[in-house]
Amino acid sequence: MKPEDLLRHPLPTQTSKLTLNCPLLDRLLHGGIPCGTITEIAAESGVGKTQFSLQLLLAAQLPAARGGLSASSLCLHSEFPFPVRRLHQLSLFYQSHIPNNPLDRIFIQPLQSPDHLLDLLSRLDSIISRLNIRLIVIDSIAALFRSEFDNTPLELKRRSSLFFKISSKLKYQAQKFGLAVVVTNQVVDVIESSGNLRIGNSGFLCSSGRRVCPALGLSWANCVNIRLFLWREEERVEEEGGDIGDIKARRFIRVIFAPHLPDCSCEFVIEREGVLGVNR
Amino acid sequence: MEVSSLPISASQRGKLISSGYTSLSSLSSVSPSQLAQDLKISENEALEILKVASRRSELDITDNGACAIVNGAQTAWDMLQEEESSVRITTSCSDLDDILGGGINCKEVTEVGGVPGIGKTQLGIQLAINVQIPADYGGLEGKAVYIDTEGSFMVERAFQIAEACIEDMQEYNSFLRKDSKDSQACQIRKDPKDFLDNIFYFRICSYTEQIAVINYLEKFVSEHKDVKAVVIDSITFHFRQDFEDMALRTRLLGGMALKLMKLAKTFNLAIILLNQVTTKYSEGSFQLTLALGDSWSHACTNRIILYWNGNERCAHIDKSPSMRSASAPYAVTGRGIRNCASNSKRVKMM
Structure with a gap:
């Protein structure tokens, strides 16, 4: 290997992208999740991170004509249990476009700890090419790190150096094999008195009426290329006759930062057939 | 440095001198369109002349460097000139x-x-x-x-x-x-x-x-x-x-x-x-x-x-x-x- 081998000239004209299998969401992301980089989806629980992940695991198998990568996908999950029934339900909508049973080409691996993830990633190279994997989903990165570290400077340093190791490994594999890498992240509440560091397009992220920000802090934010944020707004629907109606949740997705996307957002709903953008 | 030493055609040289552009420094701050107007030539031609002239003045700078006490050394004045001309x-x-x-x-x-x-x-x-x-x-x-x-x-x-x-x-x-x-x-x-x-x-x-x-x-x-x-x-x-x-x-x-x-x-x-x-x-x-x-x-x-x-x-x-x-x-x-x-x-x- 020589330094001149790292030169890529001329540049490819297009980055390949993985569809979200919804034209509106694809439009928001200019075609989908780009390959070769790490995309983070951050949201509080119950907004739809895992729904997005499951949808992508299936979409990766779609043929290129439908915006997929016609490849297998790998899901590393740290939030238990894995929603296999929901995955099965979703897969029924993909069967007609995919030659084999879609569930056969989704590989699932539970994660126990950050070191376990790192160990797994270092053994992944041969597996990726053997199984023709083009998508890795980690759901979620925050759950791995939540309990293991104390809030002391030394521990935080150890934690952030693990972030960079994991991210660097993922980026290496992403660019070597043309993988799309999607990492979900949880959010934490923002306490007013604490220093307010703005990262990305919005200084003020709200979900369910609470001020939140993606978990794992500034050093992890340096490790991802694209950050998407999902949030929920609750609305009381007034019924006729002045009765107090149901609480209706509306869901939104927004680009917090991305090298190729402007600040934009879109409403979405979760239906039986998956996550769908809404034009309102 | 005289314009006459520039590697350009004789007619161009003549036009330059008759329009009052006798030294290289007189060409350093003129725009291609102005030069074209003064010399009544096309803008492309004017641009060519300016390019030749600027190349020559760059050479001059390196020549001066060579006669410095230590090879490669420059005076502060030279450095200032260079910095001011840099794009x-x-x-x-x-x-x-x-x-x-x-x-x-x-x-x-x-x-x-x-x-x-x-x-x-x-x-x-x-x-x-x-x-x-x-x-x-x-x-x-x-x-x-x-x-x-x-x-x-x-x-x-x-x-x-x-x-x-x-x-x-x-x-x-x-x-x-x-x-x-x-x-x-x-x-x-x-x-x-x-x-x-x-x-x-x-x-x-x-x-x-x-x-x-x-x-x-x-x-x-x-x-x-x-x-x-x-x-x-x-x-x-x-x-x-x-x-x-x-x-x-x-x-x-x-x-x-x-x-x-x-x-x-x-x-x-x-x-x-x-x-x-x-x-x-x-x-x-x-x-x-x-x-x-x-x-x-x-x-x-x-x-x-x-x-x-x-x-x-x-x-x-x-x-x-x-x-x-x-x-x-x-x-x-x-x-x-x-x-x-x-x-x-x-x-x-x-």
Whole structure:
């Protein structure tokens, strides 16, 4: 290997992208999740991170004509249990476009700890090419790190150096094999008195009426290329006759930062057939 | 230096002298269109003459260097002359250019730091495009090396910025030559694809590769003399993973910094290093600071910090030997880095 081998000239004209299998969401992301980089989806629980992940695991198998990568996908999950029934339900909508049973080409691996993830990633190279994997989903990165570290400077340093190791490994594999890498992240509440560091397009992220920000802090934010944020707004629907109606949740997705996307957002709903953008 | 020594045709020489352009210095501050008018020749021809003249005066500078006491030494006066004549790379945001004294300077290492999403990569891509602006439009007409350590360089985005850059040049063209019949002469024959072809893109996946490519740059640039800007996005990423031996890290970074400084000087090119920010624990509290530690802050000539001021993006000159510390707002738009919308409105109102 020589330094001149790292030169890529001329540049490819297009980055390949993985569809979200919804034209509106694809439009928001200019075609989908780009390959070769790490995309983070951050949201509080119950907004739809895992729904997005499951949808992508299936979409990766779609043929290129439908915006997929016609490849297998790998899901590393740290939030238990894995929603296999929901995955099965979703897969029924993909069967007609995919030659084999879609569930056969989704590989699932539970994660126990950050070191376990790192160990797994270092053994992944041969597996990726053997199984023709083009998508890795980690759901979620925050759950791995939540309990293991104390809030002391030394521990935080150890934690952030693990972030960079994991991210660097993922980026290496992403660019070597043309993988799309999607990492979900949880959010934490923002306490007013604490220093307010703005990262990305919005200084003020709200979900369910609470001020939140993606978990794992500034050093992890340096490790991802694209950050998407999902949030929920609750609305009381007034019924006729002045009765107090149901609480209706509306869901939104927004680009917090991305090298190729402007600040934009879109409403979405979760239906039986998956996550769908809404034009309102 | 007399005009008569220039390698141009006799008729051109005659026209020059009869119009009063007898010395090389008289040609140094004249625009191609003015020269064309004075000599009653086409603008292209005028441009050719100016190019020959500027090449000759560059040679003069090196000649003077040779008779200095120590080989390669220059007097401060020569250096000042050289710096004043050097072209800077515009950032496409005039407010930012103003505080930078016209843009990013060649022969210097400029570090740009800020939080994720503030626009470091955007500025990096913008500069890789802007360094290619032709000399007729006040650019360097150079090529760029882009060293991507994070995977954030997006071809689509570079294409978009290149398209906007061409549009701006066209607009400038039609504005400048509104009543000239010679408008065909300087038509832009550039395509966004050409801009992308002039970016040498290296994708780096480890710090070993990063050091190897930086060592190789000298050879690469000497083979590609038209490279005028090197962007490293980011210098930091691979150096933040678990370096047990921090002294080794400092040594590696120090060596890299020296190489880059030397490269900038020898090949007269601008080096732009993008850096991340981190929190620093001191006196019981966490503070925001650029990554890689205190010794790294000596590695660059200029240091620009990008930050949020409310809803506005701002750039602050944190370190510079020649510019005073100042801040300016900028915006990241679909067309690239530009002035803040609110600011340009203010200008229009005046």
